[in-house]
Amino acid sequence: MKQEMKIGHFIGGEWISAAGGSSIAVENPANCDVIAEVPAGGKADAEKALDAASAASRAWARTPAVERAAYLQKVAVLLRERLDSFATTIMAEQGKPLSQARGEVLGAAQQLEYHAQWARRIEGDAIASDNVGEHILILRVPYGVVVGLIPWNYPLSVTARKVAPALVAGNTIVVKPHEVTPLSAMRLAALFEEVGLPRGVLNVVTGIGTEVGEALVGSIKTNLITLTGSVRAGREVMRRAADHISQVSLELGGKAPFIVCEDADLDLAAERAVFARFRNCGQVCTSNERTYVHQSVFQPFTDKFLDRVRSLRVGDPQSDPDVGPKVSRPELEKVEAMVARAVEQGARVLAGGGRMTGAPFDRGHWFQPTVLTDLDPSMDIVRQEVFGPVASLLPFSDFDDALRQANDSDYGLSAYLFTRDYRNVMRAINELEFGEVYVNRVGPEAVNAYHTGYRLSGIGGDDGRYGFETYMRKKTIYLSAN
Incomplete structure (x- = not known):
């Protein structure tokens, strides 16, 4: 059965237009074609969604966790059955190549399946009391209304990453997808509608962050805000959340170092370094942003790395290339400006360096896979997150x-190390100041681990037991016989 696209805010179980009647064009980044028009929501739409979530909250929290989880399991089945259809939506709105888009759909299904398993693992504690005839219990209970703010780079899987634990924990949720890539979240909401999720438990409101996002974050009805996005967005969320002391969980990107030691398998390291840099056109928070290579093997590694970069296939996402387009014109221009600035500061271009030209790249947002060297640690390209194929x-x-160069960063999400030396591994575990450290492998991260960062990479995290606990707060109960 093919799911038809439903366009609109999904609020209280209904598909509706924006209160003001205006819309936002959704563009295919490969060719700039407009593929949909979605509501440009505002404060009134945000408040309506929060009201719907609040109204549904008490009954949903009382629903047994295994019943809540059952909806996730049903949606996961539908996602797997409609794998190609959902992958096509991701390709169209985000520009991800076909196999990578399929991987994202499967990742979303896995998020739903994994978090459904927590239904029978919501546990508390019994504490011995100092008083006769008394017991102390610590319960884990839902926050109430959650606001999930979704990035454009993984529009379906990150939506599932936030919706799944929120619902199993007993919260209701309002999702605000990024205005550039709102269709995946709408389609996921339509699947929950199809399996009979109670009205108001899941709501989706589209619009720009300064309108809808600010209204959702700044409302007294919002109990928890979970954001995956930029540092700028994270700072704004924290400022607005402070008005009502709302709980926040922020994943804000990274500047991952990729360390290649002199004893590393250079072929493996080069292949994995290219994958970790250019997957999803470099638009991944865990991307290899800084490749550090021991000086004794720098040239042979560089040769192997360049051979692989030059063999990358760039093209229409439907042809399943290695690299697709940047997601939008502003993102393309940002990367272009960063490369130009690096060259101005003294960097040398070994490959790429600018926009793709000629057919079929005359339309769309295309940037060449680029390699830079002769870099100084103080350069902007080494300090700032690129989020592109550079x-x-x-x-x-x-x-x-x-270790010194790797740790010299305002970010602290992911780090990579390739070595055969056990002493280097142990030092890296102890001394790399990052929330995730990968040794002789790269991502993606495991759904049952914990995805968290330090410094500007955010606070809180996703996945696994610790990510699930983000969506519950504790309540202490004193039971006395007197």
Whole structure:
């Protein structure tokens, strides 16, 4: 059975237009064709969604967790059955190549399946009391109304990553997808509607962040805000959440170092470094943003790395290339400006360096897979998150130097190390100041682990037991016989 696209805010179980009647065009980044018009919501739409979530909250929290989880399991089945259809939606709105889009759909299904398993694992504690005839209980209970703010780089899987634990924990949720990629979240909501999720438990409101997002975050009805997005957005969320002391969980990107030691398998390291840099056109928070290579193997590694970069296939996402387009014109221009600035500061371009030209790249948002070297640690390209298909190669003299350069960042999400030396592994575990450390492998991260970052990469996290606990708060009960 093919699911037809439903366009609109999904509020209280109904598909509705924006209160003001205006809309936002959704564009295919591969060719700039407009593929849909979605509501440009405002404060009134945000308040209506929060009202719907609030009205449904008490009954949903009283619903047994296994019943809540059953809706997730049913939606996961439908996602797997409609894998290609959902992958086509992701390709159309985000530009992700076919196999990567299919991977995202399967990742969303896995999020739903995994979090459904927590239904029988919501546990508390019994504490011995100092008083006769008394027991102390610590319960884990839902927050109430959750607001989920979704990025454009993984519009379906991140929506599932937030919706699944929120619902199993007993919360209701209002999702605000990014205005560039709202269709995946709408389609996911339509699946929940199809399996009979009670009205108001899941709501989706589209619009720009400064309108809808600000209204959702700043409302006294919002109990928990979970954001995956930029540092700028994270700061704004924290400011607005402070008005009502709302709980926040923020995943704000990264500047991952990728350390290649002199004893590493250079073929493996080069292949994995390219994958970790250019997957999803470099638009991944865990991307290899800084490749540090021991000076004794810098040139042979660079040669292997360049061979792989030059063999990357760039093209129409439907042809399943290695690299698709940037998601939007502003994002393309941002990466272009960062490369130009790097060259101005002294960087040398080894591959790429600018926009793709000629047919079929005359339309769309295309940037060449790019490799830079002759970099100084103070350069903007080394300090700031690129979030695009641009690799930076830097040498290091010894492992102390590698650790120092890797840790010299305002971000602290992911780090990579390729080595055969157990001593280097143990030092990296203890000394790399990042929420995730990958040794002789790259991502994606595991659904049952914990995705968290330090410094500007955010607070809180997703996935696994610790991510699930984000969606519950504790309540202490004193039971006395007197």
